Amino acid sequence: MKSIVLAAGYATRLYPLTLNRPKPLLPVAGQPMLEHVLAALAPVRDITHVYIVTNARFADQFEQWARTRGSHAPFPCTVVNDGTTDDSNKRGAIGDIHFVLETQGVDDDLVIIAGDNLFSEPLAGFGEYCRQRHAPVLGVYDVGDLEQIKKYNAISTDADGRIRFFEEKPAQPRSTLTGIALYYYPRQTLPLIRQYVAEGNNPDQPGRLVQWMYTRTPFYTWRVPGLWFDIGSKETLEEADRIFRELARGRAGGAGA
Template identity: 40%
Template sequence: MTEVIILCAGYATRLYPLTKNRPKPLLPIAGRPLLDYTLDRLKGVPGLGEMYLITNHRFVTHFQAWASGHKEAQIQVMDDGTSTNEDRLGAIGDIDFLLKRRDVRSDCLVVGGDNLFDFELKGFVEFALKNKPALSIGAYDCKSLEAARQFGLVKLDARHRVVEFQEKPANPQSTLAAMCLYFFPHSTLSRIAEYMGSGENRDAPGHYIQWNAKKHPVYAYVFDEPWFDIGHIEAYQKAEEEFRAKAKSR
């Protein structure tokens, strides 16, 4: 069994006023909450177990209401206790929060709640299982050095092992964007606590991947289909436009 962690505790201040009173993962995309698309794809992955959604105190009732409409998924919504962007735990801090409160005994598939994609995850999980006990991440070729500046980037060797990581560089050396999509084998989960004690950045999960890649093998599965990181209003508008057009063509 693989347990699922969906990260939804951010405050998305760059999308104000859209996210002033609504969490980013629940913004509408072609008439559906963004998170619905993620859940659709998770349902297509065999062997998934417990599903945890970590959010903040400010938006916990929003996610509880959403989860109540998806009872078949049995999503456990967890409140990390924060109420403002200033006291947020950060992505890695939230995973640490979960691991201290749940007896997780399986591998973990970690998904960012603001990732929007319409492709299957089965291939990624199969790739990750094959590369255990190493960590695996999802990557997307944005095909433009200009566009690459806004993402954490990876360079890979012939076996798709991560050999270099850059966090939003001014001069990109790669166009492969690291998605907020990770497979953490159970044997690696103890590294979260080690990282938390290291003084490294707890917010952007790419820093945790970079820290790992310096010490341990990390592999990347490259997706070809479109992926959107809803980090600003323009990205949201583009995603809404493309998914609405796709819905009309079906």
């Protein structure tokens, strides 16, 4: 099993923090956000390699991270430069997934996660559920606010957790459950990703691939435990920093007990 960390965005909403620094390398509780992402993935059995896909503007900083701190990561990591330089020529998240598949010769089960999504709980259960299903799986989270859903997507499932309705950025959401940037695509579904791109579909938000694919093959959901942070503003960055510092203190206190 391989994993792709999506880290090629330009995070203009976080300027000036991200003007000269990629969002996934901003510090949260004293360490780069990316390291929290990899730590959440660490308990997912069978991941043998992680591809961190970024852009030409920030590739050097990720390479520097790989040389200095990457050796302590739970998996071997390869930084993949998608060759883009700004929002005007970006490939989009799905475009970047496809770019990694093609340039790195990936032909394996695949876990995809956004480099700015933080989890208070490890994702071991996600890995177990994906192995049981051996079908595409989307991580879902209850944001508790219909207005928030308008920024993400609306989703409904049957009793078995299979997606029955999915709409990216809905105008009139009816549920507070949303799909987040945590995906599992078993090897047999990779041709569908290539087909999506070849047909000229929107290569940007990764949820659009889910919206397209769930009508073509069974697509299941897994509820994310604990807290989930989508770091899209200075406020959510500060909140995540505070919560992760509290979690670190709690773990340190527990270890000393």
